Amino acid sequence: MSKLKEVLLKKIEEHRPRTQKLLKDHGDVKVGEVTIAQVIGGARGIRSLVTDISYLDPEEGIRFRGKLIPETFAALPKGRGCEYPYVEGFWYFLLTGDVPTAEEALEVVEDFKARRAVPQYVIDMLRAMPRDTHPMTMFSAAILAMQRESIFAQRYAEGMKRDDYWDPMYEDCTNLLAKLPSIAAYIYRMKYKADVHIPADESLDLGGNFAHQMGIPKPYDDVARMYFILHSDHESGNVSAHATHLVASALSDCYYSLSGGMNGLAGPLHGLANQEVLRWLMNFQKKLDGKEPTEELVREALWDTLKAGQVIPGFGHAVLRKTDPRYTAQREFCLKNLPDYPLFKLVNMLFKVTPDVLSEQGKVKNPWPNVDAHSGVIQWYYGLTEWDFYTVLFGVGRAIGVLANITWDRALAYPIERPKSLTTKMLEDIAAEGSKA
Numbered sequence: 001m002s003k004l005k006e007v008l009l010k011k012i013e014e015h016r017p018r019t020q021k022l023l024k025d026h027g028d029v030k031v032g033e034v035t036i037a038q039v040i041g042g043a044r045g046i047r048s049l050v051t052d053i054s055y056l057d058p059e060e061g062i063r064f065r066g067k068l069i070p071e072t073f074a075a076l077p078k079g080r081g082c083e084y085p086y087v088e089g090f091w092y093f094l095l096t097g098d099v100p101t102a103e104e105a106l107e108v109v110e111d112f113k114a115r116r117a118v119p120q121y122v123i124d125m126l127r128a129m130p131r132d133t134h135p136m137t138m139f140s141a142a143i144l145a146m147q148r149e150s151i152f153a154q155r156y157a158e159g160m161k162r163d164d165y166w167d168p169m170y171e172d173c174t175n176l177l178a179k180l181p182s183i184a185a186y187i188y189r190m191k192y193k194a195d196v197h198i199p200a201d202e203s204l205d206l207g208g209n210f211a212h213q214m215g216i217p218k219p220y221d222d223v224a225r226m227y228f229i230l231h232s233d234h235e236s237g238n239v240s241a242h243a244t245h246l247v248a249s250a251l252s253d254c255y256y257s258l259s260g261g262m263n264g265l266a267g268p269l270h271g272l273a274n275q276e277v278l279r280w281l282m283n284f285q286k287k288l289d290g291k292e293p294t295e296e297l298v299r300e301a302l303w304d305t306l307k308a309g310q311v312i313p314g315f316g317h318a319v320l321r322k323t324d325p326r327y328t329a330q331r332e333f334c335l336k337n338l339p340d341y342p343l344f345k346l347v348n349m350l351f352k353v354t355p356d357v358l359s360e361q362g363k364v365k366n367p368w369p370n371v372d373a374h375s376g377v378i379q380w381y382y383g384l385t386e387w388d389f390y391t392v393l394f395g396v397g398r399a400i401g402v403l404a405n406i407t408w409d410r411a412l413a414y415p416i417e418r419p420k421s422l423t424t425k426m427l428e429d430i431a432a433e434g435s436k437a
């Protein structure tokens with residue numbers, strides 16, 4: 001058994017009694033109350049999910065296993081000459097809560113390399129799809145196509161003890177995660193780079209090999225590591241995490257589950273917002289017709305978007321009430337590496353103007369930028385200008401978090417999800433009772 005699996009098993013065995021005790025001794029204790037606004041309003045704020053892998057505080061932003069983004073970047077082992085940690089070491093960290101040593105992280109790097117090869121039938125299937133298919137559709141289809149590889153599904157069919165579920169789930173999740181960057185790079189080069197492909201380089205870690213297979217030189221390897229880690233996890237209630245967890249709760253394997261999660265990520269209110277930001281910026285530049293952008297012109301364009309009944313992509317959040325630290329981390333990268341880049345300056349102008357405009361409109365609970373407001377700028381700078389690919393990058397990153405989570409779902413035997421519905425008439429009756437009281 002690998003070191004990572006040994007540590008994970010120990011953590012699972014230590015954790016199980018905590019969940020069992022909560023259920024057995026305190027199952028009736030109330031966690032909160034639910035209002036009609038929450039029932040109609042997308043379950044916003046209802047506390048009904050458990051994860052120890054990340055926690056999102058509205059003011060402070062995300063913590064991965066208790067660590068803020070800068071603390072995470074600082075703590076994890078990095079390759080020689082790299083500024084950002086190994087994604088594989090981050091996987092170890094998310095799964096176990098322990099910061100791996102360089103040696104432990106490198107063991108995972110080697111394990112991922114051994115699992116990296118993409119089956120030929122996945123390539124054949126991608127090639128059979130019309131080339132104008134959205135890259136997220138291709139990505140999700142590729143994940144689903146590999147379901148026949150599932151060790152969990154096989155072992156379940158053979159009859160396996162519940163306590164053992166986590167093991168084949170871990171194997172499936174690791175197999176799948178190790179292949180995702182190569183699948184993404186294949187889709188990218190097939191669609192946008194004249195169908196010319198670059199074989200994997202066995203000497204490289206996940207981030208390094210992704211940059212290599214994309215055909216983008218250094219420091220894009222570090223950009224990839226930063227990007228995948230930043231997008232990995234945002235606790236469990238966001239659409240991609242929740243969808244993955246929901247599908248997995250039926251004991252569907254990780255191929256079915258992650259494909260479901262990716263389909264949610266592909267929505268414009270979620271992960272697709274990063275491509276929408278670029279579309280907005282490019283339309284704006286086109287309207288400028290060579291004129292220098294000014295704050296006044298940005299303000300006008302923002303109001304045009306709002307008046308047309310559209311959202312400003314990259315701004316607002318269901319939980320956060322401050323600027324997203326994932327935005328700030330990317331901004332800091334830009335300040336260091338591309339401070340004078342015109343697109344970065346334009347994004348800065350949006351950062352300055354949009355919160356005022358959204359506050360003036362008076363609808364949003366959070367007028368500040370989220371992660372998607374910034375991601376396109378860095379990609380564009382390094383030559384990745386095909387913005388409809390951006391959500392696939394988000395997807396590779398998001399997979400790290402959600403696959404770690406569903407491995408733990410199996411370890412703690414979380415049951416099938418099944419919230420209860422009400423009819424509108426029932427809500428009206430509850431409302432009438434509430435008004436009387």
Ligand code: CMX
Nearest residue numbers: 269270271273311312313314315316317318363364365366
């Ligand atoms: N532009 C215009 N209007 C916005 C807005 C924005 N950026 N953000 C929220 N609103 C509107 C909502 O549509 C809602 O309007 P209605 O009352 O008419 O329905 C109102 O403000 C209140 O919404 P909220 O409670 O502040 O936000 P929600 O929790 O409902 O939605 C989110 C959150 C992210 C979907 C929303 O802010 C949004 O649509 N943002 C733009 C798209 C985006 O950037 N999505 C990516 C989020 C991060 C990610 O998941 O990747």
